[in-house]
Amino acid sequence: MRTLSGVDVLTVALMIAVPTVVVVGLVWGPALATVLLSFTDWNGIGSLGEINFVGWQNYEDATTNYPPFGPAIRHNILWLVVFFLGPTLLGIVLAVMLDRELRGSRIYQSIFFMPVVLSLALVGFIWQLIYSRDQGLLNEVLGLEGGARIDWFGNSDINLWAVLVAAGWRHTGYIMLLYLAGLKAVDPALREAAAVDGAGEVRTFLRVIWPVMRPVNIVILVITVIESLRAFDIAWVINKGRNGLELLSTLVTQNVIGEASRVGFGSALATIMIAISTVFIVIYLIQVMREQK
Amino acid sequence: MMSPRPFGTGGVSAMAIRRRTLLKGALGAGALAGLAGCGGGDGGGGGGGGAVTFGSNWSDEVPKNAIAAMMDGYGGGKVSINTIDHNSFQENINNYLQGGPDDVFGWFAGYRMQFFAEQGLVGDITDVWSDIGSGFSDAMKQQATGADGKQYFVPLYYYPWAVFYRKSVWEQRGYTPPATMDEFVALSKKMQSDGLVPLSFGDSDGWPAMGTFDYLNLRINGYDFHVELMAGERAWNSQEVKNVFDAWRELLPYHQPDALGRTWQQAAQTLLRKESGMYLIGMFMGQQFPEGAERDDLDFFPFPEIDPAIGADAVEAPIDGFMMAARPRNEEGAKELLRYLGTAEAEDAYLAVDPNNVAAHDDADTSNYNALQKKSQELVSGAKSISQFLDRDTRPDFASTVMIPSLQAFLRDPDDIDGLTKSIEEQKASIFGG
Numbered sequence: 004m005r006t007l008s009g010v011d012v013l014t015v016a017l018m019i020a021v022p023t024v025v026v027v028g029l030v031w032g033p034a035l036a037t038v039l040l041s042f043t044d045w046n047g048i049g050s051l052g053e054i055n056f057v058g059w060q061n062y063e064d065a066t067t068n069y070p071p072f073g074p075a076i077r078h079n080i081l082w083l084v085v086f087f088l089g090p091t092l093l094g095i096v097l098a099v100m101l102d103r104e105l106r107g108s109r110i111y112q113s114i115f116f117m118p119v120v121l122s123l124a125l126v127g128f129i130w131q132l133i134y135s136r137d138q139g140l141l142n143e144v145l146g147l148e149g150g151a152r153i154d155w156f157g158n159s160d161i162n163l164w165a166v167l168v169a170a171g172w173r174h175t176g177y178i179m180l181l182y183l184a185g186l187k188a189v190d191p192a193l194r195e196a197a198a199v200d201g202a203g204e205v206r207t208f209l210r211v212i213w214p215v216m217r218p219v220n221i222v223i224l225v226i227t228v229i230e231s232l233r234a235f236d237i238a239w240v241i242n243k244g245r246n247g248l249e250l251l252s253t254l255v256t257q258n259v260i261g262e263a264s265r266v267g268f269g270s271a272l273a274t275i276m277i278a279i280s281t282v283f284i285v286i287y288l289i290q291v292m293r294e295q296k
Numbered sequence: 297m298m299s300p301r302p303f304g305t306g307g308v309s310a311m312a313i314r315r316r317t318l319l320k321g322a323l324g325a326g327a328l329a330g331l332a333g334c335g336g337g338d339g340g341g342g343g344g345g346g347a348v349t350f351g352s353n354w355s356d357e358v359p360k361n362a363i364a365a366m367m368d369g370y371g372g373g374k375v376s377i378n379t380i381d382h383n384s385f386q387e388n389i390n391n392y393l394q395g396g397p398d399d400v401f402g403w404f405a406g407y408r409m410q411f412f413a414e415q416g417l418v419g420d421i422t423d424v425w426s427d428i429g430s431g432f433s434d435a436m437k438q439q440a441t442g443a444d445g446k447q448y449f450v451p452l453y454y455y456p457w458a459v460f461y462r463k464s465v466w467e468q469r470g471y472t473p474p475a476t477m478d479e480f481v482a483l484s485k486k487m488q489s490d491g492l493v494p495l496s497f498g499d500s501d502g503w504p505a506m507g508t509f510d511y512l513n514l515r516i517n518g519y520d521f522h523v524e525l526m527a528g529e530r531a532w533n534s535q536e537v538k539n540v541f542d543a544w545r546e547l548l549p550y551h552q553p554d555a556l557g558r559t560w561q562q563a564a565q566t567l568l569r570k571e572s573g574m575y576l577i578g579m580f581m582g583q584q585f586p587e588g589a590e591r592d593d594l595d596f597f598p599f600p601e602i603d604p605a606i607g608a609d610a611v612e613a614p615i616d617g618f619m620m621a622a623r624p625r626n627e628e629g630a631k632e633l634l635r636y637l638g639t640a641e642a643e644d645a646y647l648a649v650d651p652n653n654v655a656a657h658d659d660a661d662t663s664n665y666n667a668l669q670k671k672s673q674e675l676v677s678g679a680k681s682i683s684q685f686l687d688r689d690t691r692p693d694f695a696s697t698v699m700i701p702s703l704q705a706f707l708r709d710p711d712d713i714d715g716l717t718k719s720i721e722e723q724k725a726s727i728f729g730g
Contacts, residue, residue, distance in 0.1 A: 044729075046390075046693070047390045047391075048390055048394065048415050048417070049415070060726075064723075064726045068719075068722050068723055068726055069723065070701065070702075070705070070719055071701055134557075135557075135562070136554055136557050136558060137558065137562060137565070137566070138562075138565075150553065152554070154553075154554035154556070154557040154558075155557065156500065156556075156557035157500065157554050157555065157556035157557020157558060158554065158556070158557065159556070159708055162557070241500075242500050242501070242502070242556075243501075243502070245502060245700060245701055245704060246502075246556050246701070246704045246705075246708070257696060257697055258693075258697055260387060261386070261387040261692075261696065262386060262387065262389055262390070262408075262692035262693075262696070263692050263693040263696045263697055264390050264692075264693060265693045265697060265727070
């Protein structure tokens with residue numbers, strides 16, 4: 004091995020230093036600051052020197068004295084379960100179907116992928132048109148009149164499900180595209196070999212394709228978990244994540260952003276979110292490391 | 297994130313895209329770096345002599361033009377206007393004031409003004425008030441005064457909250473404005489038997505219900521109790537507050553059902569379509585009615601009396617106006633501008649372009665007022681006290697993170713008043729610091 008010249012050393016140093024600064028400055032720094040702020044009662048006003056540390060007070064308030072907190076945790080978990088059983092599986096099924104060289108496959112792909120590229124404001128608007136109690140499409144189609152009309156967005160027993168349909172509509176297309184890309188990369192020889200050995204379609208998929216797709220499956224699993232934890236936009240557009248649509252992310256935003264500026268309290272909520280994400284990250288890393296051995 | 301009520305005309309809907317928020321470097325948790333973002337720092341070079349900068353949150357078309365017309369009438373030098381999207385301005389106000397704010401900027405009266413005065417983030421303009429004070433009523437001056445007795449705010453206009461209705465519908469059915477709660481309930485029952493929804497109601501955004509709470513509280517417990525309750529000095533689980541929720545529960549059958557999924561704009565549509573008889577909301581609601589015959593058909597009556605000992609002379613009328621930065625680059629110029637903004641001529645110039653509000657100044661020209669403006673002016677000038685609005689009269693963090701979810705919880709389950717008020721009180725203690 005030859006020794007590195009001065010320029011090489013400089014290049015390597017820069018290649019390490021720049022990403023480190025970026026990652027530390029934009030990811031680890033703010034994350035650490037959030038954790039620290041969560042132990043204060045800072046309201047966003049005044050210099051950092053005047054901050055009061057209040058110990059675990061914010062966490063205590065969040066868990067015992069903040070009614071939206073419990074629902075938010077439940078909703079995030081429900082979101083994860085439903086996303087996994089619904090849109091994710093549906094996206095995979097769609098991808099498998101579209102992989103079979105159907106006529107007009109590209110058109111179907113575009114249709115299913117469309118929601119992913121639409122802007123958030125537009126998605127909110129579209130579902131507003133469908134779900135509105137008084138003028139919405141859905142109540143018209145169901146032929147409900149007067150008092151029988153269903154308040155899809157306002158009834159806290161059903162609005163989360165209404166939102167899950169809307170969010171799943173986007174998620175399905177996303178998963179479909181990812182999985183389709185994975186399927187295209189599978190060596191056709193494997194299918195031929197399976198067919199020659201007399202395996203049927205279903206058996207081929209479950210026994211041959213699925214194991215080969217393992218890296219893609221893990222990516223999809225991780226994406227589903229991430230999307231569920233950071234679920235935010237549609238709930239926020241509808242009613243700022245209140246009244247049945249509480250999510251951790253909307254609570255953090257309500258408290259930290261805007262005039263409210265309960266920075267300390269909001270940071271405590273954000274820290275809880277970080278902690279939950281960490282659990283999944285650790286599971287994922289253990290999985291990956293095991294594989295490398 | 298607080299009440300996205302329209303400012304002047306042309307309402308910003310709750311769904312408005314917050315483009316500017318992104319441009320502002322949308323503040324994360326401790327986004328200290330964002331502090332410098334809002335300054336608009338063209339304060340002029342030489343020691344305090346440059347153009348006065350004015351931070352305007354009147355960002356919708358009509359109010360924006362009205363502000364421009366107002367500034368054109370200023371003879372004291374050039375004013376450089378820095379218009380910021382209304383909602384973004386509100387959401388970033390903390391960072392804005394701590395960074396490099398404009399010399400003069402638009403804001404609201406009430407606790408929301410006092411809060412920043414207490415933090416030392418806005419400038420004392422008591423000397424300006426010694427010049428302009430004679431033009432404003434005592435109630436206006438009170439709303440411009442901080443907790444320390446100094447003035448920090450120059451009022452521009454107000455818009456009252458009241459019960460709105462369509463004259464044509466009422467004439468056709470022979471309804472008359474109720475003066476007491478008993479008459480109000482009787483009228484509501486009559487409307488129901490006539491196939492109308494008595495009260496339009498939409499609370500998807502969370503803040504419109506505050507208007508109902510405020511009025512019931514003002515009529516049952518009076519203005520002083522309202523002020524003390526908002527300041528955190530009274531208990532939310534007191535019998536007084538429970539009485540308010542009890543009275544509200546009695547009225548809920550006359551409210552439009554399923555209010556939590558409906559925006560205030562959609563609720564206004566039911567009144568417009570003559571499907572409902574009344575709507576308790578602010579005067580800005582008129583913007584939902586097409587200009588011309590439909591809008592001229594609107595009328596209102598003050599929220600009825602409940603307790604004769606308390607009366608009905610408190611009016612909820614949020615005031616918008618101007619404040620000065622704590623350390624303006626050009627203090628003399630800023631105060632000179634505020635002296636002008638506190639004149640009747642300046643307000644006339646504004647309202648000539650945006651006639652959807654009522655001038656705060658006593659000598660403002662009322663000859664061009666439409667019927668609603670005239671009536672609003674009479675209502676407010678006859679009021680013994682003016683409240684701002686729940687979210688303007690209390691801490692913003694309490695209003696948005698406690699009161700909005702709590703009022704929505706009440707509308708969902710109106711029967712657990714004890715549990716609800718206890719929860720509000722506990723959360724209040726944690727926010728107000730015991």
